[in-house]
């Protein structure tokens with residue numbers, strides 16, 4: 277295991293590996309010299325420079341893109357907080373393996389390799405209204421699964437999840453670490469009806485009450501109120517940081533998964549961008565809190581890394597221009613008079 281204790285994670289967060297500012301500056305200078313008015317490619321320019329900083333080269337590549345989808349099951353699923361039964365988590369993992377899910381199609385057209393990691397699906401986390409969801413040993417094992425899923429070398433990592441009831445988990449983490457109660461954070465997830473929404477809210481409120489003494493410790497919150505697939509996402513984001521691999525986060529659940537890390541060290545998300553803003557209640561507010569501007573706003577609310585998967589195409593567009601365009605000097609085009 278890369279981290280044997282929660283303190284090891286805290287230590288990593290105190291000495292975060294940085295990007296390559298010289299590569300970023302070279303990329304920014306290149307953007308100034310390409311045959312276009314400076315800034316005219318808008319956020320595509322910033323994205324190319326961000327990729328340069330973390331890939332540590334002026335001309336970044338997206339030859340190897342990895343999409344990691346982590347799956348976990350949740351004790352609170354028994355409380356009727358999802359429109360679907362918990363068996364769907366394992367059934368969807370089988371669907372990923374067979375190539376039938378949305379993310380399979382998106383990975384294909386985005387030119388990405390899909391890795392799916394189910395984590396102890398037969399052993400759901402405990403119902404966190406009456407116990408910690410995970411003890412720290414369980415949390416560290418799940419986090420380690422995420423760490424190990426990240427290849428030593430890949431040009432971009434995209435993280436997502438599958439786990440029935442995990443929008444309630446994500447909402448609970450937001451409430452615990454950002455304030456407010458269930459009514460502020462519970463959305464409709466897979467499409468719960470009004471009664472289901474009330475059950476989500478009261479589940480969150482019960483969890484906040486039961487764990488009220490933990491709230492000042494982000495990693496204790498991540499273990500007690502989180503889930504295995506969320507812990508794995510945070511582990512993958514840490515591994516990517518160690519290897520300086522840029523990351524696209526998916527929706528509300530994937531973003532909530534890294535909120536505890538951001539509470540430990542805000543700079544932990546410098547190598548991350550938000551692939552999209554989900555339609556799930558709370559995601560927009562969470563992104564604002566983390567100072568992440570989403571690349572896409574398509575009303576998607578699926579999870580599975582689907583929104584971030586679509587955003588890979590924007591990064592490809594950004595790099596096609598950054599790497600392929602001629603400079604004013606090369607093309608013999610006059611600069612601004």
Ligand SMILES: Cc1cc2ncn([C@H]3O[C@H](COP(=O)(O)O)[C@@H](O)[C@H]3O)c2cc1C
Nearest residue numbers: 358360437438439440441442443465466579
């Ligand atoms: C068929 C199916 C495929 C999915 N793919 C992702 N999710 C998404 O929905 C779940 C979260 O919503 P809730 O909190 O309401 O259960 C997660 O598994 C998430 O990845 C799916 C859900 C279903 C039903």
Ligand SMILES: O=C(O)c1cccnc1
Nearest residue numbers: 527528529554577578579
């Ligand atoms: O935005 C998400 O992550 C999301 C939204 C609905 C269902 N599952 C995931």
